[in-house]
Amino acid sequence: MTYTQASMEALRSAGDELADATVSTLFERGEVGTFNTLMRYVSTVGQELPEGLPAVAREYLHETSTPPSWVDWGEMERARLFFIDNNVHISTALSFASMPACYVLPHVAKLLSPPTR
16 A cells, blocks of 8 residues: 555544444443453463453454454565564664653643543
8 A cells, every 4th residue: 555645644533443432441341450450461362361351352352353354464574574673773762752752742641641530
């Protein structure tokens, strides 16, 4: 796929409705902590999901367990190889520039804050 300014602009405003609904439900039910605690121990693709995982999270993970049909596997491989070749530079840029700069933006910092009650 060739990306243009217009196509990138459209992607910036697109969301993930299923993920948004799942996260919203986890917050509404007060299950974020349970989800985070249980998922901390899942580290291998194909590993069984932990017992006690909130149902909405289990449904989301089941629904998204297969990549969408539109995935360009050649592009994914090129990206993987690019990261392998450049991971030190990418990690340095994220650690010392991009991430700290984003943390000072109020709408981004809010994502990193504990929920208010």
